[in-house]
Amino acid sequence: MEVEKQQAVSDLLTPKNGAFGRLRDVYAAFQERREALGLSNPGTVENIAKEVQRDVFLNNLSFSGLRAELTKAFSASPLFQVSHALSMGSQAQPPYAYTALYGSPKVFLQGNLDNELQFSGRFNWRWTQALVSKSSVQLTSQGNMVSLENDYTGSDFSASLKAVNPSLLDGGITGMIMASYLQAVTPRLSLGIDAFWTRPAMAYPPELNVSYAARYKAADWMACGQIIPDRGVLEASYWRRLSEKVETGINCNLAFAGVGPGGPMGGMGMQKEGSVTIGAKYDFRSSSFRAQIDNQGKVACLLEKMIAQPIRVSFSGEIDHKQNAAKLGLAVSIDAADEAVMEQQERAVSDAGAIPF
Structure with missing residues (x-):
């Protein structure tokens, strides 16, 4: 037995x-x-609308005042360069900033120090071809911030875990923790989920918000959406390539304040807010032009022109009809490098994605 x-x-x-x-x-x-099924990597939830937010819109590229930047590249493989940035008439940019950057297929380092001794830095390390750890730190007079992140890029999915200012010194976990996962379901359709947990201090209760995302990418157009049921927020984006040199995009954000806990059942009325932004990008032989307009009456444009191989001029303009305000910006960038370094850069273009930026 x-x-x-x-x-x-x-x-x-x-x-x-x-x-x-x-x-x-x-x-x-x-x-x-x-x-x-022949599925490919769909990207990340954070960059689910990158064709619209990064390639067409100029939200992160618009500036005001006068700016000059001189970049000196000492090597392309591994990448090593330093830059000096001068700015005048801008509240967002410091008058002077010094930046040093080093990158290889295994490691990425970047440090920035301005005239007020405010420091920001990044350190990324590639453990394997799929797993990358990222960290960043900011030391400013307004406060300090530390971010720790791990990204895993699979053949048909992407997963990320990120913590901002995590701490155990108050007798529990405080800070912000974000986790996301995006899976390719078909060669064109991807579905994802994103969770955001925050607790500024032990005296406050933790808050968890979960959002759901979907992305459909065709040959010359893309549509994606993200919804946060607990907050009543819905965001949708659409991108289309009209020709080889023309791209357009539209983004719609709707917020129904009062939905969920503490909403109408808690004595608050429903409030609806929304914003719509439309933009376009034109690529010419040696320049590019971007323009966008939103439903609040804000019109913005950005023109980037390559004068010569090392010199690039950028013009930024913005008119806010609702606030009756206008902003203008002019920037000159000079990229200096020896002939040997330029040849290395041309050979390293195909391997640029190997650096864990």
Whole structure:
């Protein structure tokens, strides 16, 4: 009898005939069908609308005042360069900033120090081709910030875990923790989920918000959306390539304040807010022009012109009809490098994605 029990346990644990073996076979069959679909990596939830927000819109590129930047590249493989930035008439940019950057397929380092001794830095390390750890720190007079992040890029999915100012000194976990996952379901459709947990101090209760995302990417157009049910927020973006040199995009953000806990059932009325932004980008032979307008009456444009190989001039303009305000900006950038370094840069263009930026 004892021998029969031992034989049953042995059969259960046998890789070929046991339960573990069957699970392995099921997993192998699932992987084969998954690979047969020909899915590719869909990107990340954070950059789900990158064609609109980064390629077309100029939200992160608009500036005001006068600015000059001189960049000196000492090497392209590994990448090593320093830059000096001068700014005048801008409240967002310091009068002077010094930046040093080093990048290789394994590591990425960047440090920035301005005239008020405010420091910001990044350090990224690639453990494997798929796993990258990222960290950043900011030391300013307004406060300090530390960010820790791990990104995993699979063949047909992306996962990320990020913590901002995490701490255990108050007797519990405080700070912000974000986790996201985006999975390719078909060659064009991707579905994802994003969770945001925050607790500024132990005296406050923690708050968790979960959002759901979807992205559909065709050959010359893209549509994506993200919804946060607890906050009543819905954001949708659409991007289309009209020609080889013309791209357009539209972004719509709707917020229904009062939805969820503490909403209308808590004695608050429903408040609806929304914003719509439309933009376009034109690429010419040696320049690019971007323009956008939103429903608040704000019109902005950005013109970037390559005067010569090392000199680039940028003009930024913005008119806010609702606030009756206007902003103008002019920037000159000079990229200096030796001929040998320029040749290295041309050879390293195809490997630029290997640096864990």
